[in-house]
Amino acid sequence: MSRRTKLYEGKAKILYEGPEPGTIIQYFKDDATAFNAEKKGTINGKGVINNRISEHVFTRLAHIGIPTHFIRRLNMREQLIRQVDIIPLEVVVRNVAAGSISKRLGIEEGEPLPHTLIEYYYKDDALGDPLVSEEHIACFNWASNDEMHDISSMAIRINDFMCGMFAAIDIRLVDFKLEFGRLYDGDFSRVILADEISPDGCRLWDMTTGEKLDKDRFRRDLGGEEEAYREVARRLGLLNAEDNGPGEVFDLSHARSRLRGPPPLKK
Numbered sequence: 168m169s170r171r172t173k174l175y176e177g178k179a180k181i182l183y184e185g186p187e188p189g190t191i192i193q194y195f196k197d198d199a200t201a202f203n204a205e206k207k208g209t210i211n212g213k214g215v216i217n218n219r220i221s222e223h224v225f226t227r228l229a230h231i232g233i234p235t236h237f238i239r240r241l242n243m244r245e246q247l248i249r250q251v252d253i254i255p256l257e258v259v260v261r262n263v264a265a266g267s268i269s270k271r272l273g274i275e276e277g278e279p280l281p282h283t284l285i286e287y288y289y290k291d292d293a294l295g296d297p298l299v300s301e302e303h304i305a306c307f308n309w310a311s312n313d314e315m316h317d318i319s320s321m322a323i324r325i326n327d328f329m330c331g332m333f334a335a336i337d338i339r340l341v342d343f344k345l346e347f348g349r350l351y352d353g354d355f356s357r358v359i360l361a362d363e364i365s366p367d368g369c370r371l372w373d374m375t376t377g378e379k380l381d382k383d384r385f386r387r388d389l390g391g392e393e394e395a396y397r398e399v400a401r402r403l404g405l406l407n408a409e410d411n412g413p414g415e416v417f418d419l420s421h422a423r424s425r426l427r428g429p430p431p432l433k434k
């Protein structure tokens with residue numbers, strides 16, 4: 168394999184220079200961290216599952232008109248994405264109280280919120296990603312008013328879409344985190360959805376049993392994180408019930424596509 172230039176290594180992903188200018192290869196690791204990397208571990212097969220889930224969600228969001236950085240999946244752990252300048256905000260959408268909002272405001276976990284909340288956290292590990300207001304964002308020029316308008320309206324549309332998508336597979340979308348980036352076209356830039364959407368950055372509860380199907384299993388030492396991530400992928404139709412591990416997802420899909428013939432040509 169030819170040597171590639173590593174551009175950035177984060178906690179769960181590595182970014183490599185892409186094959187063409189303006190593209191990047193996003194590699195999904197099995198590494199898991201929590202509490203600003205105070206807790207470190209591995210979730211076997213997580214990178215494979217998250218690559219696949221994120222591809223699925225981003226593709227479906229593109230179908231409803233959300234612009235995203237996703238171009239195509241390259242292999243089990245990598246996807247080709249558009250290069251953007253990441254806006255230094257973690258955009259958290261909450262439907263139900265859990266995690267930090269429960270702690271901060273003393274709201275019991277599982278309490279539905281009177282309406283959907285959007286929160287912004289300033290992306291800075293050294294500061295522990297502090298909660299900030301739109302006033303801070305404007306004051307320090309982290310994003311313009313127009314960009315914030317686009318970000319909040321996309322976040323609401325993404326939430327509406329994802330609530331329905333997960334409800335259809337008996338999963339409650341409690342909350343999730345998004346990141347956005349600027350895509351430049353000459354002097355102009357527009358905001359597009361970036362990063363990933365996976366059980367690493369979502370709270371997903373089984374609607375019937377309340378079982379947690381996300382990274383809280385790791386954060387809270389509940390165990391069964393590999394099975395939980397696989398269960399989400401399986402319900403989304405990305406993995407068969409009889410699959411034993413993430414490695415088989417793709418073998419089976421290749422086998423199926425061989426049986427069915429080539430995929431339809433792109434429009």
Ligand code: TMP
Nearest residue numbers: 265266267268342343344367368369370
């Ligand atoms: P929180 O309740 O800890 O603020 O988390 C809200 C949501 O954001 C939850 O679904 C997990 C996700 N999240 C991340 O993806 N990265 C982070 O660093 C944090 C703190 C939360």
